Amino acid sequence: MAVPPATGCSPEMNVDNLQVLRVLGRGAMGTVLLVHDSSRDPSASSPFALKVIDKSNALTRHDANRRARWEISVLSRLSRPDHPFLPHLIGSFETEDLIGWAIPYCPGGDLNDLCHHQSDRVFSPAVIKFYAAEIVCALEHLHASGIAYRDLKPENVLIQQSGHVTLTDFDLSQQFTQKKVVTIPLRAQEPPTFEADSQLKKHRKNPIRLISAAGDTRFQNTKKGKPARVSPVIRRYLSFSDGERSNSFVGTEEYVAPEIVRGEGHEFAVDWWALGVLAYEMLYGRTPFKGKNRKETFRNVLVKPPEFMGKRTTLMDLIERLLEKDPIRRLGYLCGAKEIKEHPFFRGVKWDLLPEVVRPPFIPSRDDDNSAERLRVDVGEFFHRQRRPPPSPLPSPSRGLQRSLSLPEF
Ligand SMILES: Nc1ncnc2c1ncn2[C@@H]1O[C@H](COP(=O)(O)OP(=O)(O)OP(=O)(O)O)[C@@H](O)[C@H]1O
Numbered sequence: 001m002a003v004p005p006a007t008g009c010s011p012e013m014n015v016d017n018l019q020v021l022r023v024l025g026r027g028a029m030g031t032v033l034l035v036h037d038s039s040r041d042p043s044a045s046s047p048f049a050l051k052v053i054d055k056s057n058a059l060t061r062h063d064a065n066r067r068a069r070w071e072i073s074v075l076s077r078l079s080r081p082d083h084p085f086l087p088h089l090i091g092s093f094e095t096e097d098l099i100g101w102a103i104p105y106c107p108g109g110d111l112n113d114l115c116h117h118q119s120d121r122v123f124s125p126a127v128i129k130f131y132a133a134e135i136v137c138a139l140e141h142l143h144a145s146g147i148a149y150r151d152l153k154p155e156n157v158l159i160q161q162s163g164h165v166t167l168t169d170f171d172l173s174q175q176f177t178q179k180k181v182v183t184i185p186l187r188a189q190e191p192p193t194f195e196a197d198s199q200l201k202k203h204r205k206n207p208i209r210l211i212s213a214a215g216d217t218r219f220q221n222t223k224k225g226k227p228a229r230v231s232p233v234i235r236r237y238l239s240f241s242d243g244e245r246s247n248s249f250v251g252t253e254e255y256v257a258p259e260i261v262r263g264e265g266h267e268f269a270v271d272w273w274a275l276g277v278l279a280y281e282m283l284y285g286r287t288p289f290k291g292k293n294r295k296e297t298f299r300n301v302l303v304k305p306p307e308f309m310g311k312r313t314t315l316m317d318l319i320e321r322l323l324e325k326d327p328i329r330r331l332g333y334l335c336g337a338k339e340i341k342e343h344p345f346f347r348g349v350k351w352d353l354l355p356e357v358v359r360p361p362f363i364p365s366r367d368d369d370n371s372a373e374r375l376r377v378d379v380g381e382f383f384h385r386q387r388r389p390p391p392s393p394l395p396s397p398s399r400g401l402q403r404s405l406s407l408p409e410f
Pocket residue numbers: 024025026027028029030031032049051103104105106107109110155158168169171209224
């Protein structure tokens with residue numbers, strides 16, 4: 001995969017004009033800052049998000065540069081034309097120490113934060129329908145561009161000022177040059193049985209992001225995750241007669257599809273699996289396969305059917321069909337997003353009008369953001385300060401007192 005220079009495919013930005021307002025988030029790969037361009041927007045009325053990789057960081061430098069370039073190139077492709085639920089690239093820069101790229105700022109935080117603010121940490125089916133529908137549209141666009149996202153999880157679904165979603169973080173995505181054409185028919189599925197139970201309200205702790213390359217060198221030696229210890233890795237290329245597939249182990253533990261755990265080739269269907277996990281999490285407040293440890297989680301991913309509580313609904317049916325262990329039988333495998341959009345859970349959704357919905361379930365308040373404290377330091381200086389070793393601790397008052405008290409003895 002050719003990785004272009006950071007600024008080779010996007011409007012170049014002058015880093016000296018970029019003023020940091022505050023830190024939006026820190027990921028395994030870089031720091032995301034809220035910035036404004038002091039030359040074009042001195043009053044900071046239209047700030048944007050700037051993701052910056054510090055090339056001098058020993059922990060990330062092995063492949064962060066390469067992944068940064070990849071993310072920039074994906075974003076620049078997504079910007080032609082823009083999609084309402086995907087970010088577009090505002091611009092990028094590269095200096096001796098830093099690579100940075102700007103995307104629109106999403107002031108509503110992510111779906112994980114939003115879920116935590118619900119009284120019982122779950123969303124109603126109507127809210128799930130709204131967010132799932134927008135995510136389906138975003139994935140449809142990515143897949144039509146030949147890109148498998150491979151990192152769908154609530155933390156990567158950001159909420160725009162309008163309340164609509166934006167997917168973020170494309171460094172694990174992969175381009176497939178060949179389009180999938182499949183002729184294998186879906187087999188009929190037995191209707192499952194369900195136990196009545198109260199809704200589970202526990203929430204998953206921070207997921208561990210996994211990247212272990214089995215043939216994909218882009219993801220080796222990264223800080224982001226420990227290698228997955230799934231053995232033996234059996235690759236059954238022959239079970240998939242068509243199309244191009246990746247054999248890298250990539251994704252976030254609780255969201256990885258069984259074919260990734262098995263080390264088989266995988267492609268776009270891994271995103272439909274992750275959508276099933278996400279929809280389950282929005283419904284029950286926990287992911288469906290989480291075990292006591294990674295080994296148990298993977299075992300559950302491979303063999304455990306998802307448990308559903310309560311009266312059978314179309315949402316449960318959708319989730320179950322997305323969480324089909326065999327990717328060939330999974331909803332979305334044969335005809336992509338079209339199949340998912342036609343599922344009864346989405347009945348009544350006016351897909352073309354989704355971006356125009358004026359009252360999404362949650363609209364961030366503008367006041368929250370204006371009241372936040374602003375740093376107002378330029379990007380270069382911000383990272384310069386970050387690299388400085390922490391000052392040595394001052395003597396504690398009691399120690400200082402003891403020392404001064406003991407002075408007369410000398
Ligand atoms: N456009 C944005 N608007 C607002 N906040 C953002 C934006 N992009 C990223 N963030 C915040 O920064 C955090 C880290 O961003 P991101 O996931 O892209 O970084 P990363 O280094 O790739 O992290 P990861 O560890 O998931 O790989 C996000 O969880 C989010 O809170």
